[in-house]
Amino acid sequence: MSLQFELCPGRMIGGSHPCFIIAEIGQNHQGDIEIAKKMIKMAKDCGADCAKFQKSELEYKFSKRALERPYNSKHSWGKTYGDHKRHLEFSHDQYRELKKYAEDIGIFLTASGMDEMAVEFLHELDVPFFKVASCDANNFPYLEKTARKGRPMVVSTGMQSMETIRRVYKTVKEHNQKFTLLQCTSAYPLDPKDVNLSVIRKYQEEFPDVPIGYSGHEKGIYITVAAVAMGAKVVERHVTLDKTWKGNDHEASLEPSELAELVRAIRLVETAMGSPVKQMLPCEKTCHDKLGKSVIAKVKIPKATVLSLDMFAVKVGEPKGIPPEHMQQLVGKKIKVDVEEDDSILADMIE
Numbered sequence: 001m002s003l004q005f006e007l008c009p010g011r012m013i014g015g016s017h018p019c020f021i022i023a024e025i026g027q028n029h030q031g032d033i034e035i036a037k038k039m040i041k042m043a044k045d046c047g048a049d050c051a052k053f054q055k056s057e058l059e060y061k062f063s064k065r066a067l068e069r070p071y072n073s074k075h076s077w078g079k080t081y082g083d084h085k086r087h088l089e090f091s092h093d094q095y096r097e098l099k100k101y102a103e104d105i106g107i108f109l110t111a112s113g114m115d116e117m118a119v120e121f122l123h124e125l126d127v128p129f130f131k132v133a134s135c136d137a138n139n140f141p142y143l144e145k146t147a148r149k150g151r152p153m154v155v156s157t158g159m160q161s162m163e164t165i166r167r168v169y170k171t172v173k174e175h176n177q178k179f180t181l182l183q184c185t186s187a188y189p190l191d192p193k194d195v196n197l198s199v200i201r202k203y204q205e206e207f208p209d210v211p212i213g214y215s216g217h218e219k220g221i222y223i224t225v226a227a228v229a230m231g232a233k234v235v236e237r238h239v240t241l242d243k244t245w246k247g248n249d250h251e252a253s254l255e256p257s258e259l260a261e262l263v264r265a266i267r268l269v270e271t272a273m274g275s276p277v278k279q280m281l282p283c284e285k286t287c288h289d290k291l292g293k294s295v296i297a298k299v300k301i302p303k304a305t306v307l308s309l310d311m312f313a314v315k316v317g318e319p320k321g322i323p324p325e326h327m328q329q330l331v332g333k334k335i336k337v338d339v340e341e342d343d344s345i346l347a348d349m350i351e
């Protein structure tokens with residue numbers, strides 16, 4: 001069984017614990033703290049385990065020239081990429097307010113630290129765990145420093161090769177035992193042919209002591225539910241209050257009704273995963289009583305006949321007799337009574 005650990009106070013993940021569902025608010029709050037709060041509440045009401053944001057200290061995440069480059073996208077909130085990002089970035093005080101709000105309504109809150117300084121701030125904010133965004137999965141100095149802080153980590157692996165992920169595993173593991181790797185393809189919205197859920201299996205094989213999860217950017221909920229059926233122990237999906245809003249991520253996000261449906265579907269599938277022990281269950285008795293088949297006399301069998309296969313048929317009999325899987329064992333045995341054609345052969349008729 002995969003490693004299990006406490007990702008948030010009182011909330012274990014991995015093993016047979018319920019999948020941990022992260023509602024990624026990201027920057028879908030449009031830079032408005034009241035919308036952000038509504039989204040945290042929505043995540044809670046829909047049954048998600050955690051609301052997540054993205055925290056950057058912009059001069060540490062981007063170079064000057066990257067911040068100054070013109071950003072003409074229809075999703076832009078400013079003339080330059082820096083202006084756009086500044087519009088979407090909450091201050092430290094605003095983060096404290098959001099964290100308090102989440103605590104008040106009873107949902108975990110964290111953020112991806114999008115650079116080392118942001119991780120420092122999140123550490124001080126006392127988030128339950130660090131999320132590492134795909135764009136930092138190959139940022140080894142960052143990974144090492146973050147892992148050394150000792151908080152659990154959820155590491156996304158979009159845009160990376162298997163070789164890099166092996167190195168991520170080794171690097172983080174050296175300093176921190178509590179982490180999970182999420183399969184992710186970083187495209188918005190993500191085409192199903194590029195999802196590669198099979199990577200979940202690959203990760204489970206290569207890293208059997210680490211819970212594996214999935215961070216999805218596709219439309220709809222089916223693929224994420226399938227990830228859970230494959231054993232994803234953490235899932236993350238972007239959420240929005242309105243998919244038509246301005247912003248790069250809204251289209252690939254779930255609206256409240258979809259998030260609620262995703263949570264319901266995940267919990268249903270988890271229940272249905274059940275046990276690998278194959279046996280007839282008590283709930284099957286009614287069906288078995290009505291339609292379970294028995295060994296039936298194909299012909300009249302006189303008392304003292306030595307039984308052979310050509311004397312048997314398999315039918316639903318009344319009363320229920322010997323189950324057909326035991327038919328072979330009857331061969332060569334003697335019958336103690338006369339049996340009419342089409343009667344059930346019962347255990348106490350056999351010598």
Ligand SMILES: CC(=O)N[C@H](C=O)[C@@H](O)[C@H](O)[C@H](O)COP(=O)(O)O
Pocket residue numbers: 026027054075133134135186188247248249
């Ligand atoms: C890889 C990564 O960070 N991806 C994030 C998480 O999925 C996204 O939310 C980006 O922040 C977003 O798509 C950027 O959009 P823009 O460039 O319009 O701010």
Ligand SMILES: C=C(OP(=O)(O)O)C(=O)O
Pocket residue numbers: 053054112131132133134135156157158182184186215236
């Ligand atoms: C980019 C992020 O996540 P992912 O790589 O899982 O999409 C994030 O957490 O900010």
